[in-house]
Amino acid sequence: MSNLYAKKRFLVVDDMPTARDALRTVAQNIGAFSVEFAANYQDALYRIRNNTPDVILCDYMLGEGRSGQQLLEELRRFNLLADENIFMMVTGEQSYEQVVSAVELVPDDYIIKPFSPEKLLLRLDRIVAKKEFFKDYYQAKRKQEYAEALALLAQKRDSEAGRPYRFEILRQQAETEMASGDAKTAEETYRAILNNYEFPWARAGVARSLHKQERLSEAREEIERVVSSTPTFFDAADLKASICMAQGEAEEAQRVLDEVAKKTPRNYLRKRLLAEAATLNGDDEAARAAMADVIANDTMPGAVQPEDRLALARSQVNANDLISAEKTLVGLKESELQNLTLDLQASYAALLAISSPGKGKPRFAGLRPALMSAALESTPRLDILRAALTLSDHELADHQAETLMEADDAKKTFGSTRKLYALHGREMDFRNIQKQVALKRIKHETPAA
Amino acid sequence: MQKLLDILASGIHDAKNQLFQAESTLIEAESKHGIDLGEARYAIEAAAQRLSRTLTAYRLGRHDQALAVVPTVVCDLCDEVALAQRHHLAAAQIRLEIDCQAFDEWPLDRDLLTDILNNAVQNAGRFAKSCVRLSAAMDDGGLLLRVEDDGPGYAELPPAGGTGLKLAKTLAALHARKERHGHLHLDNGGPLGGARFTLWLP
Numbered sequence: 001m002s003n004l005y006a007k008k009r010f011l012v013v014d015d016m017p018t019a020r021d022a023l024r025t026v027a028q029n030i031g032a033f034s035v036e037f038a039a040n041y042q043d044a045l046y047r048i049r050n051n052t053p054d055v056i057l058c059d060y061m062l063g064e065g066r067s068g069q070q071l072l073e074e075l076r077r078f079n080l081l082a083d084e085n086i087f088m089m090v091t092g093e094q095s096y097e098q099v100v101s102a103v104e105l106v107p108d109d110y111i112i113k114p115f116s117p118e119k120l121l122l123r124l125d126r127i128v129a130k131k132e133f134f135k136d137y138y139q140a141k142r143k144q145e146y147a148e149a150l151a152l153l154a155q156k157r158d159s160e161a162g163r164p165y166r167f168e169i170l171r172q173q174a175e176t177e178m179a180s181g182d183a184k185t186a187e188e189t190y191r192a193i194l195n196n197y198e199f200p201w202a203r204a205g206v207a208r209s210l211h212k213q214e215r216l217s218e219a220r221e222e223i224e225r226v227v228s229s230t231p232t233f234f235d236a237a238d239l240k241a242s243i244c245m246a247q248g249e250a251e252e253a254q255r256v257l258d259e260v261a262k263k264t265p266r267n268y269l270r271k272r273l274l275a276e277a278a279t280l281n282g283d284d285e286a287a288r289a290a291m292a293d294v295i296a297n298d299t300m301p302g303a304v305q306p307e308d309r310l311a312l313a314r315s316q317v318n319a320n321d322l323i324s325a326e327k328t329l330v331g332l333k334e335s336e337l338q339n340l341t342l343d344l345q346a347s348y349a350a351l352l353a354i355s356s357p358g359k360g361k362p363r364f365a366g367l368r369p370a371l372m373s374a375a376l377e378s379t380p381r382l383d384i385l386r387a388a389l390t391l392s393d394h395e396l397a398d399h400q401a402e403t404l405m406e407a408d409d410a411k412k413t414f415g416s417t418r419k420l421y422a423l424h425g426r427e428m429d430f431r432n433i434q435k436q437v438a439l440k441r442i443k444h445e446t447p448a449a
Numbered sequence: 450m451q452k453l454l455d456i457l458a459s460g461i462h463d464a465k466n467q468l469f470q471a472e473s474t475l476i477e478a479e480s481k482h483g484i485d486l487g488e489a490r491y492a493i494e495a496a497a498q499r500l501s502r503t504l505t506a507y508r509l510g511r512h513d514q515a516l517a518v519v520p521t522v523v524c525d526l527c528d529e530v531a532l533a534q535r536h537h538l539a540a541a542q543i544r545l546e547i548d549c550q551a552f553d554e555w556p557l558d559r560d561l562l563t564d565i566l567n568n569a570v571q572n573a574g575r576f577a578k579s580c581v582r583l584s585a586a587m588d589d590g591g592l593l594l595r596v597e598d599d600g601p602g603y604a605e606l607p608p609a610g611g612t613g614l615k616l617a618k619t620l621a622a623l624h625a626r627k628e629r630h631g632h633l634h635l636d637n638g639g640p641l642g643g644a645r646f647t648l649w650l651p
Contacts, residue, residue, distance in 0.1 A: 018470055019466060019469070019470070021473070022469050022470045022472075022473035023468075023472040023473075024477050025477050026473060028478065029476050034508060092462045092463075092465045092466045092469070093458060093461070093462040094505075094517070094560065096556070097517035097519075097559075097560055098515060098517050099515035100519065101516075101518050101558075103520050109466075112465075112501075112560060113465050113468075113469040113497075114465060114468045114472045114493060114494055114497050115469070115494075116472065116476075116490060116494070116532075117476060118532055119533075122525075122528065122529065122532060126522075126525060154483075155577060162524040163552045163553050163554075164524070164525075164552065164553065164554055165554065166520075166553055166554050167520035168520065168554070179597035185460065196556070196626075197518065197626055198555040198626075199518070199556070270528050308556065329506070341582070347576075401596060410617065446455070
């Protein structure tokens with residue numbers, strides 16, 4: 001039929017043997033010479049990791065609570081799928097169309113069973129043509145040369161050949177603007193798309209870029225629209241939860257994530273987010289359960305990182321299960337510890353100082369000068385605060401509290417900070433720090449021109 | 450009621466999987482024996498299409514059918530209808546002409562639209578003398594899709610439509626953009642002189 005696909009390596013992913021055979025027949029009929037099989041999700045991941053096929057034909061329903069969409073998300077998460085590879089979802093029902101019309105992360109195309117070899121060929125040819133059209137852009141994007149990538153997209157947008165891809169060009173433009181850190185421009189690009197049609201993924205893009213710009217209540221308003229109109233768009237729920245956390249509404253964040261996590265029990269990025277929300281919300285048991293699940297079941301090599309073990313230890317410390325926390329922390333290898341960033345080293349030392357003072361206090365004391373001066377994220381700051389309060393190191397504790405309240409994400413950590421001070425009977429001190437920070441802010445604020 | 454919908458949807462899902470296996474068996478036989486089983490494959494795909502359409506109609510009846518709107522290349526949409534129908538029409542000595550003058554991506558429910566157009570071309574093919582034409586053009590800030598034939602035209606207007614026509618009408622109206630809704634218009638005449646099926650999408 002065609003020899004364009006003769007040299008391409010195909011991978012057919014389907015849990016039903018007869019369906020696999022049917023897909024192979026169709027692939028061979030369009031000239032594919034090499035067609036491999038994967039019978040399930042894990043098998044597919046293994047094969048793709050070892051030797052990425054040129055074309056993946058993946059059934060949407062993979063059994064064992066797994067879907068082709070999850071596979072696609074996992075491949076993107078671990079960067080296992082280059083823009084040049086083709087991922088085509090195969091589905092027998094219409095429910096996947098609802099997913100693909102809403103979400104931000106989409107396959108190159110999807111095709112509904114039954115279909116003829118001629119139809120598959122037509123679809124594949126189009127994908128190949130599209131990838132050829134975007135080829136130089138993909139290369140610039142991969143090298144993170146964002147200015148170059150955006151210039152190429154602008155060129156394509158104005159070209160006659162770009163007419164069939166006008167939405168795709170804008171979508172890529174918005175994503176590149178986000179990746180380059182220009183959330184303001186990304187917001188404008190997403191709004192330009194919405195000005196043409198109300199795509200849920202574009203509305204979520206507006207919310208994401210507003211969140212990046214710290215315009216939280218606007219971001220919240222936008223994402224609420226998406227979540228209520230498109231319940232199948234789970235990533236929108238994640239985004240809503242992140243915005244809620246930033247607004248200091250950890251309880252709502254946990255509620256939203258809990259609901260979605262029940263529908264996607266094997267999405268471990270979501271479980272991590274759930275643990276974060278539960279921790280901020282003071283639901284230590286939920287945080288512990290979520291992190292234990294992540295560490296036991298997120299089986300991709302390299303998926304479980306030291307920071308996940310730290311998150312588990314954090315939830316154990318919060319739940320006052322110090323023996324388990326110590327066990328979790330001691331489980332980290334010395335070689336892993338040496339490669340940690342200062343943020344993670346700080347969390348490790350702080351959590352160990354609480355759960356195992358004998359081992360932890362010297363390490364924590366050694367880091368103290370850095371903890372008094374370095375720029376740190378809010379999560380390690382809360383850990384340091386917790387340890388410093390436990391060790392009655394008021395100077396160190398108050399410095400963390402002050403920095404947390406001055407930070408951009410102060411709303412996110414406010415509740416936890418106050419709770420920790422209350423736990424150690426220092427509410428009054430907390431209120432004084434709060435007052436000082438407020439005064440400082442007024443002094444520093446220059447009147448608008 | 451949700452349970453009944455689930456039962457229907459999963460039954461149709463399984464049936465379509467089996468039809469896909471049947472089609473692949475035919476494809477194997479075609480390449481093994483060098484024969485053309487195009488009409489049998491066409492019948493299989495038409496059966497699958499009919500199943501999907503029935504489910505869509507049921508969902509519409511329950512007001513439970515949301516569109517899945519994706520940016521779609523209009524000319525590709527026309528090409529797919531041509532691919533699905535041309536062989537079958539040629540067997541009845543009917544020519545299918547495609548005239549696509551809409552070159553941009555357009556937001557629409559690709560799969561439902563493909564089904565609507567396939568159905569319209571099938572209907573036209575049943576009455577055409579020698580020619581069916583599918584055309585696409587930009588019109589009044591929207592997309593105009595038209596299927597016409599050189600047959601005797603609709604016997605009555607509006608025609609007493611079957612499921613396909615009713616579905617087309619409802620699905621057109623569900624397409625909304627910038628506070629405008631799509632619509633379906635059926636009449637006789639036009640350059641080919643027969644029935645004319647006109648769908649406008651915002």
